[in-house]
Amino acid sequence: MKFARLGPIGAETPAVLSEGNYFDLSSLTADIDGDFLASSPSDAVARALEVGSLPQISNASELRIGAPITRPSAVICIGMNYAAHAAESGALPPSVPIIFLKTPNTVVGPNDSVEIPPNSTKTDWEVELGIVIGKRASYLDSPESSIDHIAGFVAANDISERDFQMELSGGQWSKGKCAPGFNPTGPWLVTPDDVDYQNLALKSWVNGEARQDSTTADQIFPVDFIVWHLSQFLALEPGDLVLTGTPEGVALSGRFPYLAAGDVCEIEIEGLGRQRQEFRAH
Known part of the structure; x- marks a missing residue:
């Protein structure tokens, strides 16, 4: 559904x-x-x-x-959850999930335009599978129980400003993740019975040129593990959004230019729909 x-x-x-x-x-x-x-x-x-x-x-x-959900109480993100993306970022694959936060007001419609922040020179795209929580998850017994707490899945673009994230962060990533509009979400929330969530193609394009092309089967930490793991440290509430990481093919790799005013970014996840954002100057 x-x-x-x-x-x-x-x-x-x-x-x-x-x-x-x-x-x-x-x-x-x-x-x-x-x-x-x-x-x-x-x-x-x-x-x-x-x-x-x-x-x-x-x-x-x-x-x-x-966005197919109202503003969530929390947006919790998993970093470097694809080995190839960790490598292009200059890091080893993590041994435990890395988490960071986006503010709830980053969640916007899938085709809404996105403003590049003032002084930004490294605005980047990241196609990601998003998990929407349907039942409070706290101290779950096992990864296998996670599915009972998932309302469905969404496509999301975890837009990032890499200079803010890496150089001005003070050691945390969220400065580069929380500008208004930095989390286009949707177009649909798809219930778990209608999606093979651990075997979905993820793709992105900038100005019609292919960027990312991977599958959720390549995640280091799969969906069920992520929800269980997070529940050991925090309580996920109904309506909360969890982003599960991005595959290789972002501007941070050095292979592509960062986004500039007038650029159009598109992302698509198999079965979850396609997005299109035009980026504009502040």
Whole structure:
């Protein structure tokens, strides 16, 4: 099942995509938020679709696509989770997951334009599989129990400013991760039953030229392990977003130029949809 949010910023309509059409979920929920996801909504939505009680959004193709979840309480990210990306960053593969944080207000729609921060010279792209939490996860017993706490998956672009991240960081990465709009998310939240999440193709392009081309099968720490591991140190709440790392092919590698005003970045994850952002000057 694919959930989405359509409409202007701050006034998005919750929706479900079924057989190529979007249907309004407003009769079932005010938004795609933690409370809705914690209710395990798929069965109720399926019944409503079956009886025809959800109105079709006839002008969906004309509407802005918002992030498929409301602003989460936390965005937690895994760094260097693909060996080839660690190598292009000049680092060895980590022996335990590296985590850093993005502020929740970085989460924007998948096709919203992104402002390059003032004084930025190294704005970079990163296609990533995102996990959306559906049930509170704290001190889980095993990685195998993680799936019971996952509402679904999203495509995300973990946009980064590498100079802020590496040179001005003081030892942490988040300065380079938290500019407004630095986390385009969506277009859909796809429930686990509809996606082979550990075998998904991830790709990115800049101005139509291929950049990243990998698969989630190459992750050092797989999805189930990540959720379990994080739960040993913090509590993940319904609606929270976990980004699982990016594969090789970013500007940090030195093989490609960093993003500049006017550039267009596109990312795509198999089954989770495609994004397109135009970058603009501050």
